[in-house]
Amino acid sequence: METRFQRVFLVSLMLGILPTFSATVLAFNVDDMVPTEIERRDVLENILDSENFELGAQIGLLSIEDFESNLWVSGHFAYHINEYFYAKALYGFSKAGTSSFEKLVNVPPLLTNEQRKLKYYGLNIGYNLLPGEVFLSKDIALNSMFSIELGGGSTEFAGNNQFTINLTANYRLFLTDWLTWDIAMSDYIFDTSVTGENKTTHNLNFTTGIAFYF
Known part of the structure; x- marks a missing residue:
């Protein structure tokens, strides 16, 4: 009986910890991938021909x-x-x-x-x-x-x-x-x-x- 209770306790604990852990890893990865400062580029628009x-x-x-x-x-x-x-x-x-x-x-x-x-x-x-x-x-x-x-x-x-x-x-x-x-x-x-x-x-x-x- 005690062993079964320990198993239930461990499963509940894991279920409570894993989402927090996953969210932390996801946030860490996203923060890692996206730079805090985005370098701006100059984009030249196509100039349409205007021969009249x-x-x-x-x-x-x-x-x-x-x-x-x-x-x-x-x-x-x-x-x-x-x-x-x-x-x-x-x-x-x-x-x-x-x-x-x-x-x-x-x-x-x-x-x-x-x-x-x-x-x-x-x-x-x-x-x-x-x-x-x-x-x-x-x-x-x-x-x-x-x-x-x-x-x-x-x-x-x-x-x-x-x-x-x-x-x-x-x-x-x-x-x-x-x-x-x-x-x-x-x-x-x-x-x-x-x-x-x-x-x-x-x-x-x-x-x-x-x-x-x-």
Whole structure:
């Protein structure tokens, strides 16, 4: 009986001592691990790119209604108002080929060489849509952006200056944070009476080029 009582006493004593002992060891270990004085480090925040200006050049084809498809060269300067909207000033030129009427009927040329030169200058407002990524491989991905533009300007063609509406769909692939590869489809809409009939023409344009951001 005395032996059993001693065992119960020893178990109770151990149960009372072990938690205190464990807490003391835990506190000792935590105090040991955490320094009393934390050394502060200077952390430099990432500076986001803030290039709001864009300068680009394109080359492609312009299908001048009734005058074949012809080489097109253009340049633009743009200001990005925010992440969605931008304003773009555009200048482009081409030279009309032979009209279908001139090919079918044996008549003198409708236009002189100087009148066949087509020049356009105008201003567009663009809106960025559908930001995404293009995966060139499992380890290489490039940012991309699809945008639409609406604008107006003036087309000098056949000795006349015509008000022109411009509709453009543009796809940009960001090669770096300051360089893009652009692919665009445009429609230049203006009135003409070169063939003797007053009509509204749709002159489709396909271009590709690069743009620099600064």
